[in-house]
Structures are given as C-alpha cells and as structure tokens.
Amino acid sequence: MLDPEDWRCPTCLDLAYKPAVNSACGHVFCFWCLHKAMSPYAPSACPICRAQYTNLPAICPKLHQFLACQFPETYAARRQETEEEEEEIGAQSPEPQASGPLPPPAAPGQWRPQHFLCDSPRCGRLLCRPAVLICGHAVCRDCLPGSSGSGASSQGTPAAATAASSSLASSSPGSARGAYECPACRLAARQPPAVCKQLADLLGELFAEESRRPEAEAQAAQEARQAEEQAAAAASTGTAAAQGVNAGAAKGHPGLALQTPPPSASPAGDQPEPQEQQPEAAPGGSSQPGGQPPAQAAQQSLSPSLTSALRRRQAEGGAQQAMAERLEQSLRRMTAGEEYVWHGVGCDGCGQYPIQGRRHKCLDCPEAIGFDLCGACMDRGLSDIVGRFNQRHTPEHRMRSVRPRITAMHMLKAANPELPMEQLMWLLEMALAPEGEEGEEGEEAGQQQQQASEEQQQQQQDGQQQGGQQQNDQQAGAAGDGGGSELLPVLRRGPRPAYDPAAEEPSPAAYASHQPQQRTGQQGRVQGPAGGEAEGLIDEPAVTEVHVALERLLLHSGTGSDSGPSSGSGSDAGGGSS
C-alpha cells in the first residue's frame, strides 16, 4: 500500500487529493471527485460499488497527512492543480486539521502507530478495522456505539437496536442521539459506516505486529461497550434530546472546530423559535410560524399558478382529472412532510445531500456556496460549525427556516413516483433535446432552430443588461423559446444543478457561480432578512426560467388555451419572487 498507484482516485485516475472516504462502503476518492459524483436530486451511488450514500464528502485528516508525507511531490502538484480549479469554480475545500498527537514524519515511510490512532476519546489506540465517518474522523469499527461488530454476540442490546432503527426510520427532531454517532464529535450518520479497506490494508502493512490486537482485548472492549450502551440507553430514555447534545458538546473534539457550546449559549434571536419550542410538532406544521395546520401550510406551498392549472385539469374530468388529482395529492404530501427534497442543497452539519425535510439557511454567510443545515442538525444545535466547504459561519449568524417550494423536478417526480430520479433526468433530457437523437433528417432543422434560439437569447440577454424592469419577462421569453438548449447542460447528473433553487440560492452543489446566480442571490439577500424577521422563515427567492418552462410543459401542454409564453410565465416569476 506504499505505491502511489494504490491511492489513485478511481474517478480522476490521479493521486487522491484531500482524500474523502465514502463511509457507506469505505472507498477512497478525492474530496471534489466524490462530491462531483453526487446526484443533487436523490441519494448518490458510489462510483465503484454503487453503495448508496447521502452525505457530502468529508476529508479524512489521517489519510491526508499520510498521502501528503508519503508522496510529497505528487501531492504538492495535485494541491496546485486543485487550488487552480477551486479558484475557477469559486469554492474551497476545507483544510484538514492536525490528525493526532505526533507531527507528521520528517521523511516518507517513517510512520508510527501514533499517526494512526483511533479518534474515539475512549479508545485512542492504533486503529483496528478502521471506519472513516461522515465527519472525516477515523475510529475502530468496534468503537462505534451500535456497531454490529464481527459476530452475533456483538449485535448490541435490544435497546440499542431500537435506537438504531428509530433513528434510521426517521430524521425527526426527537431522535437526536443517532446510533451511528461519531464518538469524537457529535455528528450522527443515517447509515452504518463501513470499514475502509484501503486504510486497513495500509495499517496492516505498516504495523503488522501492532495491528494484530489480541483477540481477548477486543472481546473485553466489546463487553465493556455493551454494558456502557445498556446504561446509556437506560439513562437516555428519560432525558431530553438537548441534554444529549450537551453531553456530546462537553467532549467536543477539535476536528470539527466547535466554537461554542450548545444552542442555549447562542443569541436567542438566531434560532427559529417554532422549531426550538416544539420539536415534536408535525414537520409541515413546524415549518410554519404560529403553528398553522399542515393542510393550510401545504396549500400555501403550491404556487397560485400551479394550483389554478391543477384546478383547470380537474375541471376537465376523465383521465385529466384523475391525473391532476393524483399529482396534487403527491405534491401536497411532498411539501407537508419530511419527504420534501431540497434539490442541490446540502447540510453543512451532517452533510446530508440533498437535504430532506426541513432546511435552515444562513442569512449572513458571504460565501457564494451558502450555509445550510438540515432539521436534525439544527435541532442538535449544530449552527456553530465550520461549513463543509470552508464557509466561515459563526454563531452570530442568523439561521432561518426555508419554506419548501415545488419545482418542476418535484412535479416530475410526483407524477412518476415509481421512476428513479436518474431515469427521469434522462427522459427529460430526451424529451427536451433540441436535435433529434433519433432520425437523421430532423437533425439539421434542429440545429438551425437551436442556433436561432441561441441568437435570440443572446439578444435578450443584451436587452436585460440595459433594461432592468423587464428582466423577468424577457427571461421567461427566452426560456420559452430556447428552453431545451438552455436546459440540457444543467439537467445531467453532475456537480451543478443550476436550474433549481440551487441556482437561485448558492449552495454546496451550485458552486459554479454564474452571473444570474449572483444576481438572484443578491435579490434573496435583500428580501430575505425582511421577510424572515417578520414571519420566521423565508421563501425561495424567485422561480427560475427553467422551472417556468417545465411547469408549462407539464401542466399547460395540450390544453390549447394557453396564453403566450411571456405573459403567463412572466407573471408567475413575478409572483414567486414577491
């Protein structure tokens, strides 16, 4: 394992830089490569084994130190490359913290067990069956609470098992103590971490003797852990979640750079009051100020134009009616519950990507990439951490809950709940492709059309720069005429889902900063605080052009009575942003 070939990132085929381990399967990639391989719409699949993962990558400081010292020249070249790329995309990868008590060795190969100690404060010995967690900490697999260990005897107590299943079944605010919580920091994973085989092999090669920890010792540790778990489970049944968080904070680890203790210490104005006061309330209700009934909350989340389009369909009767009713039903379910998926938005705490359920957004982080937390991390008081993309978020920053908004992708998914998101993307891409993939005769015409619409867009963009007031209408017009060609590059699986709220609101996925993005981002900033202070949560700033085009495609097509593209969608865009 001392050959650089062994540490080649399977995605860029280069030496892994700032190595991140997919904790679901233990495969090692570059930080950015693992991020770029994620789908902004649904759980991602490991590029190698297709194991599902839902967390933004976190750099493993131990592997980072190892690669940096073992292959100094290549690693320095990779650093330069990556930094240039980061400059281009306008985002930063975090700088890993020191990973142990010993400074890095002076020369390659001079490794000592102290460089590879378990991060769990209760273990602190050479890693044995190492698992790299979603926070980047490396711990022995058996040091994890609720770990399944190697045999049936280590399955854990029934209480621990229930805790595991309940935290897996829902990410509700109540289950703050996850089963796969990192012993070093407080982050809890939603999936069981896997042993990182590459790191295990490395340790086996470097420290053949030390890594063979006596069986009896491991057995004793396991039993002690079980007893402890039992005690903890018994204790935690009566205690509130907040206390668990406090306990976690007390043994905080420098790895996550926790700056302040629990939420109670941060200014009260920072916390969206409804969530903090009634963590057990229904998710749909809890995202509304004043505890409005969920039905009404859902009503609000469907835009007026969408609602009227659905009503029109329902009035038509027959298959149209059935389709519209089914669609409305799933859309309401989607916005009312924890099912809502924030396409292209990731949690800077646990790294859930895309965020599902409640989403809290920082109003004050200046980075284009933004700072967001999922509901669970917000409830755990994780609003005071360094972001996953090096955002300089501080506890003084104001966090606001964001109101879910139905985008075209949500509609597509609601209309085809049985299809995986990846397949929907391909269907969409095929449907919108301006040049016919099939049939050569259509190709030429398609190209001409595309060219024409591109010219048109160019003209309209020029116009936009001059006339500010008509921006929305012109944008909508452009989307209507050349929607297909506009859409294609962004609809693919890949690092930037530029069409959806992520494009409107800079987020981890939308790190490529485009001009429109910056513009709407400013809009959001201007209106955000005002609206947020008034009612405790903020709306998505504006409807994107693409969204409008798709909404029309899905709902208005075939009705025949559709008004012109610019008038209809223009008003929609206006409505969404105000």
Added chain:
Amino acid sequence: MPIDLGRVQKEIRDIDRDKASGVTIEVQGNSVQKLIGCLKGPRDTPFDGGIFYVNIELDDQYPFVPPKMRFITKVWHPNISSANGAICLDILKDQWSPALTLKTALLSLQALLSSPQPDDPQDAVVARQYMGSLAEYEATARQWTQTYAHAQQVVGLEAKVQQIVEMGFGREQALAALKRANGDENGAMEILLGA
C-alpha cells in the same frame, strides 16, 4: 469548468498500452472530446471478424456524465439502431459511473455484441427478428458484418463517409463522391464542393 484533460489523456494512454484488450481509440482532430473507438467483433458471434468503429463525444462534465457513443459502422443488432448506430446500453445512460472509463465502455459494447438484450431494444425490427427467428437474425447480422465491417478498406471508407456527413452532406452523396475519388476524402470534398 473545462473537461478533465488529465483523466482523458490517461485513459487514452492506458488503452494504447494495453494491446491485449482488443479495443483501440484515437483522437479525432484537435480536441480530445471527439474520439473514435474501435473494437473487434467477438468470436463465435455473427460479428466475428468485423472491425467496428464507434464515434465518441465527451461532454465537459465527463467523467461525471457518460460519454456519448454511437456506432459509425453499420451493425445489425437488437440494441443498436440499424439506421444511425445509436446504442441502448444502461451504462451509457443512467447506470454510468465516473469510475468507468472509455476502455470499459468499449469492452461493454463488445460484450453487448455477444449478448443482445432484446427485451430492451433500440431497433424494434431487429429485436423482432431476433425473437422470432434467430437463424435469420444471425444470417443478416453476419451479412452486415461482411458488408460494412469486414475488410479494412470498407471500414475506412465508412469512417470517411461519416466525416463527410458530419460536414453537412448527405450520406448517399458522400458515398458517391468517395467512390468517384477512389476513397480519397479530400478528393471527395473537392467533388462535393465543386458540384
């Protein structure tokens, strides 16, 4: 963000080095984003002895999106369009993974040639024939292989036709011009532009 040049160049080097794999690749023009792959027809199939050219286009986001592949050489196969060479293969669509490479994709195409998937067809006519009468399908496929993919010069001609077609000329027109110019593409272009 531009394409990851380093990765593509590594992939090309890797294919060049591995002579045993039976697939080759070459860059088309100046950009590495347009390539032509070449694979041998698998043994004990109707495609045995044929050499098949595949047009490859890489998006800027490659390898995070699949490469666009399409057969240049005409193929009679349920999962390959007999009209335009479009390929129906899951790893070239939603099952693509950035850990796959051009080499593995070309090898997958080779595997596809030896094991057609008529349940998920690209060409309904071929698929129907495959399901209805296997012998007939194999005869047609063999004949197409002999006609379009067998002799080197024919394959070369096919690639040239494709190049001219991509410049905006009709297929028949390009073929006729190439024949008149004895297979010389520059000559054919002169004929086409002069006409």
